Amino acid sequence: MPAVSVNNLTVQYGDSRILDGLTFDIVEGSITAIIGPNGSGKTTLLKALLGLISYRGDIKVFGQATKNVRHEIGYVPQRFTFDKSFPITVNEFMTLASDKKYFKKDIQFQLKEVGMWSAKDQLIGSLSGGQLQRVLIANALLNGPKIVFLDEAASGIDIKGERSFFELIKHLNEDHQVTIVFVSHEVDIVHRYATQVLCLNKKMICMGKPAEVLTTQTLQKLYDINISLYSHQNDKHS
Amino acid sequence: MTNIAEIFTYPFMQRALISGIFLAALLACLGIFVVLRRMAFFGDGIAHASLAGIALALLAGTNPLPIAIAYAIVIAVGIYLLEKKTSLSSDTIIGIFFTASMALGVVIITLQSGYQPELISFLFGNILSISGAELPLIVSGVVILLLFLLIFFKPLVQIAFDKDMAYINGVNVTFLDLAQYITLSVAVVLGVKILGIILVSALIIIPPATAKLLAGSFKGMMIISVLISELTILLGIIVSYVYDLPTGATIVLVGTAIFIFSLILSKIKK
Numbered sequence: 001m002p003a004v005s006v007n008n009l010t011v012q013y014g015d016s017r018i019l020d021g022l023t024f025d026i027v028e029g030s031i032t033a034i035i036g037p038n039g040s041g042k043t044t045l046l047k048a049l050l051g052l053i054s055y056r057g058d059i060k061v062f063g064q065a066t067k068n069v070r071h072e073i074g075y076v077p078q079r080f081t082f083d084k085s086f087p088i089t090v091n092e093f094m095t096l097a098s099d100k101k102y103f104k105k106d107i108q109f110q111l112k113e114v115g116m117w118s119a120k121d122q123l124i125g126s127l128s129g130g131q132l133q134r135v136l137i138a139n140a141l142l143n144g145p146k147i148v149f150l151d152e153a154a155s156g157i158d159i160k161g162e163r164s165f166f167e168l169i170k171h172l173n174e175d176h177q178v179t180i181v182f183v184s185h186e187v188d189i190v191h192r193y194a195t196q197v198l199c200l201n202k203k204m205i206c207m208g209k210p211a212e213v214l215t216t217q218t219l220q221k222l223y224d225i226n227i228s229l230y231s232h233q234n235d236k237h238s
Numbered sequence: 239m240t241n242i243a244e245i246f247t248y249p250f251m252q253r254a255l256i257s258g259i260f261l262a263a264l265l266a267c268l269g270i271f272v273v274l275r276r277m278a279f280f281g282d283g284i285a286h287a288s289l290a291g292i293a294l295a296l297l298a299g300t301n302p303l304p305i306a307i308a309y310a311i312v313i314a315v316g317i318y319l320l321e322k323k324t325s326l327s328s329d330t331i332i333g334i335f336f337t338a339s340m341a342l343g344v345v346i347i348t349l350q351s352g353y354q355p356e357l358i359s360f361l362f363g364n365i366l367s368i369s370g371a372e373l374p375l376i377v378s379g380v381v382i383l384l385l386f387l388l389i390f391f392k393p394l395v396q397i398a399f400d401k402d403m404a405y406i407n408g409v410n411v412t413f414l415d416l417a418q419y420i421t422l423s424v425a426v427v428l429g430v431k432i433l434g435i436i437l438v439s440a441l442i443i444i445p446p447a448t449a450k451l452l453a454g455s456f457k458g459m460m461i462i463s464v465l466i467s468e469l470t471i472l473l474g475i476i477v478s479y480v481y482d483l484p485t486g487a488t489i490v491l492v493g494t495a496i497f498i499f500s501l502i503l504s505k506i507k508k
Contacts, residue, residue: 047402
């Protein structure tokens with residue numbers, strides 16, 4: 001059974017069609033990247049998969065409607081737009097999402113997992129972009145999800161932080177068997193970390209292994225510009 | 239000093255203090271969410287809109303508080319639905335309800351002849367005019383709303399931080415969002431009796447804002463906000479009584495003084 005199964009998905013706001021008849025499966029245990037230019041519907045697709053917006057078509061997560069399997073899902077938003085001066089510590093923030101009996105132990109485990117346990121008493125607003133995203137991942141992992149969705153979660157993080165962020169994602173996928181779906185606009189990151197890529201520009205342009213489907217022709221079609229691709233010597237998926 | 243001790247022997251002052259203590263805790267707790275969700279204009283809008291409910295009740299010759307609460311709930315639901323169903327911004331929608339209800343209130347008031355002391359107490363607040371019949375209504379209302387906040391505290395904070403994340407975490411965002419609008423509108427109307435339509439939002443904004451300057455954690459902010467709110471109300475009532483000043487305005491000025499003192503303190507600490 002695929003982790004996510006999408007059949008003829010269409011999202012329309014007024015006369016504007018944002019997503020047009022998408023049909024695809026996301027393999028369980030994969031790291032799937034959704035890429036495309038600005039306005040291509042990446043975030044809209046993610047919101048539809050999460051059940052946050054209305055749509056036409058059919059979406060199943062682990063064979064069920066999203067709302068019935070929310071406990072199996074973790075979500076890391078693109079931007080966390082709360083008032084940064086608001087005094088809430090990392091630990092306090094983590095306790096909000098957990099109602100488990102032994103949640104203190106879970107919080108400790110997840111914060112250690114993302115390397116943020118030492119920052120548990122720091123205010124959320126004092127964290128760097130990369131640190132905050134790590135905390136959000138720990139938060140998304142608290143209830144033991146089988147799949148985690150990330151919406152350009154590494155945007156605003158410097159290159160070093162971004163690499164380390166995706167190393168963490170890879171670790172969660174490989175060592176904890178968590179299926180990952182992430183939105184990105186960085187082909188380099190997709191090549192390096194994704195096992196499956198969905199190219200989107202309102203319609204599905206390509207779907208498959210990055211090394212196979214991310215060709216110069218596909219990217220030119222996707223971004224509608226002249227673009228050249230340079231292969232990575234250290235790309236494990238190529 | 240004897241005078242201050244005497245204050246607490248008067249029944250009207252006892253009613254004022256009891257309702258003040260309860261309302262201070264509620265408005266301080268709700269104020270945290272108002273500051274976090276940037277909903278200050280909602281509180282102000284509901285307070286002003288309640289004028290129409292109060293005017294209606296006065297015209298009908300009934301107790302204004304229940305009618306004003308019912309009217310405020312209708313307005314809160316109206317704002318919530320329009321926010322969901324239209325592309326208009328929250329500020330615009332609140333502005334429409336706020337001004338339309340104020341206008342309706344003014345028109346209804348002109349239908350009544352003569353001086354309206356009850357109306358004046360709602361406009362500018364007079365905690366000392368809380369009647370024996372109103373006290374149980376205020377106390378029970380506050381207890382119910384505080385219980386709601388206590389039971390749904392974590393989900394409400396999650397919604398305040400990120401609605402999408404809250405939904406994925408299993409929170410019923412639609413229900414709790416609407417419930418929070420209604421809670422805030424009822425609390426504002428209960429507070430109108432103390433501070434008046436014009437000043438009530440001060441008690442929702444100033445204590446949490448002051449606490450935000452001083453606190454080093456969310457828990458700390460909650461505690462400091464409630465303590466400052468209680469201090470503000472009690473000091474405000476006593477000062478207004480001793481110096482024969484309007485209660486609502488005095489409470490707001492006391493709160494503002496505490497805010498300024500805290501601001502200076504927080505700058506010195508840094």
